[in-house]
Amino acid sequence: MENHFIPEGAKRRRLQETRGATVDAAATYYPSTTPIPRSGGESVCSNDSGGVFASQLNLYPSPALTQPETNPRSQRNQPSQGTQGLDGRKRDMIIQYPTSSSLLAPNCGFSSMMAGATWNRVSIAQEYSTPQCIDCNIGDQTGQADLDQHSAWTNYGQPNHHFLVPPVYVEAEPNYSAFVHSYGANPIMQSSESIRSNALNTEVPFQTQIVVTTQANQTIGFESNISCANSGTNGLTQVSSGADRDEFVCFGMVGTFKFS
Amino acid sequence: MKRQVLGISGECQLPSRSYQQPDSSGYPVRLDTASKFSFCSDTQFTGIISNQQHTELVQALLDETSLTVQVTCNFGDENLERPKIRRYLPCMRLCSLRLIIYGPAYLCDDVGSFFQDYDIYLQDPRGCEMDVRYCNPHRLSSIDLASCPMTSKLELQEVTLGAFNLEEAPRQLDLLAVLDSQEDLREAPQPDAIHTTLER
Numbered sequence: 001m002e003n004h005f006i007p008e009g010a011k012r013r014r015l016q017e018t019r020g021a022t023v024d025a026a027a028t029y030y031p032s033t034t035p036i037p038r039s040g041g042e043s044v045c046s047n048d049s050g051g052v053f054a055s056q057l058n059l060y061p062s063p064a065l066t067q068p069e070t071n072p073r074s075q076r077n078q079p080s081q082g083t084q085g086l087d088g089r090k091r092d093m094i095i096q097y098p099t100s101s102s103l104l105a106p107n108c109g110f111s112s113m114m115a116g117a118t119w120n121r122v123s124i125a126q127e128y129s130t131p132q133c134i135d136c137n138i139g140d141q142t143g144q145a146d147l148d149q150h151s152a153w154t155n156y157g158q159p160n161h162h163f164l165v166p167p168v169y170v171e172a173e174p175n176y177s178a179f180v181h182s183y184g185a186n187p188i189m190q191s192s193e194s195i196r197s198n199a200l201n202t203e204v205p206f207q208t209q210i211v212v213t214t215q216a217n218q219t220i221g222f223e224s225n226i227s228c229a230n231s232g233t234n235g236l237t238q239v240s241s242g243a244d245r246d247e248f249v250c251f252g253m254v255g256t257f258k259f260s
Numbered sequence: 261m262k263r264q265v266l267g268i269s270g271e272c273q274l275p276s277r278s279y280q281q282p283d284s285s286g287y288p289v290r291l292d293t294a295s296k297f298s299f300c301s302d303t304q305f306t307g308i309i310s311n312q313q314h315t316e317l318v319q320a321l322l323d324e325t326s327l328t329v330q331v332t333c334n335f336g337d338e339n340l341e342r343p344k345i346r347r348y349l350p351c352m353r354l355c356s357l358r359l360i361i362y363g364p365a366y367l368c369d370d371v372g373s374f375f376q377d378y379d380i381y382l383q384d385p386r387g388c389e390m391d392v393r394y395c396n397p398h399r400l401s402s403i404d405l406a407s408c409p410m411t412s413k414l415e416l417q418e419v420t421l422g423a424f425n426l427e428e429a430p431r432q433l434d435l436l437a438v439l440d441s442q443e444d445l446r447e448a449p450q451p452d453a454i455h456t457t458l459e460r
Contacts, residue, residue: 247365251367252399253384254375254383
């Protein structure tokens with residue numbers, strides 16, 4: 001999925017606007033002195049006042065799922081952001097977030113599940129309330145699907161705001177799909193982005209990015225719809241029958257043709 | 261024109277005297293080199309692969325250590341009537357080697373491309389010694405490895421597999437030749453909605 005970010009100059013302007021803006025008490029800017037948990041390779045951007053943003057990506061709207069120019073409401077609510085372009089450096093930052101591949105849960109069906117064990121945490125922009133950090137991995141190492149407390153967060157500040165969920169790693173698995181959806185009181189806009197399925201062979205694992213649009217006071221949650229099965233190995237995703245690419249197979253019989 | 265699916269062509273040297281002649285059933289053989297083979301049960305039976313291209317193919321298979329090749333030798337149904345004097349001499353008899361290829365699943369695409377370069381397409385195996393999944397790179401049904409049948413079930417599931425009997429398939433020189441017709445099309449009748457008489 002192509003991601004769109006605004007240029008650096010517009011980003012700085014946006015930061016300044018945000019600092020100067022009056023926001024709800026709950027929409028507190030976190031002048032964080034507490035380091036955000038992260039692991040190696042994660043980029044952290046600090047501003048002059050000491051605020052730490054593990055990800056400033058989520059501060060900025062993305063046109064990927066909405067079209068502000070055709071949506072009057074969105075146009076009205078969105079801060080002026082300047083042009084929306086692709087910022088390669090930003091994209092590089094995104095790719096740095098995941099450090100270990102997430103592990104698909106062995107569960108089946110439509111249960112809402114999130115488990116936070118292996119994913120790097122990414123702070124939500126200051127206008128978002130707790131949880132400041134979210135985890136984006138699906139499944140956990142024990143093979144159980146647990147509801148994760150960080151799987152949902154609420155936008156208490158900016159109306160109709162966009163943010164970018166960090167890349168989601170999924171193990172290659174046929175018939176797999178996952179999506180992000182928003183829920184809460186009167187969600188005006190619901191965005192979802194399906195994660196590719198049938199990603200066999202070539203992309204193991206692969207990552208995708210999801211852009212979510214939120215309204216003020218709207219809670220966003222992760223939900224995964226996993227229709228595969230873990231046949232028993234903890235922490236590993238297996239296809240339902242246990243077949244894998246190292247399995248010894250028969251390719252067939254050599255046949256030549258004779259015309260008579 | 262009849263099309264037959266054969267294996268690798270070879271010649272088998274039969275021992276002399278009144279040695280029992282092999283029938284048309286398959287005999288397990290082992291590849292000594294890329295061009296020579298011998299029977300597993302009786303070393304007096306030896307044979308060679310006569311076709312140079314096939315020799316190269318077998319050599320490539322032998323070079324790939326992660327592959328296992330099961331070879332059976334099949335003779336035709338022809339009944340050799342040899343003169344009495346020759347019954348006590350060795351003779352050469354044409355045969356066909358059937359090679360069943362086994363290997364790790366991750367080689368599936370490579371194996372398929374390899375044989376395709378030789379214009380050889382892997383057929384459904386018969387008489388597999390190993391009970392493993394059947395994952396033919398030239399079959400669309402092999403995309404999902406988990407759904408591939410076991411070789412032990414192959415002959416039972418022949419209908420399920422949707423076996424394509426190549427020998428019975430009509431052979432047409434060029435399917436597109438049908439479209440390249442010089443025959444003029446018949447003029448269509450005038451549509452009812454047009455009352456004006458159209459000039460012919």
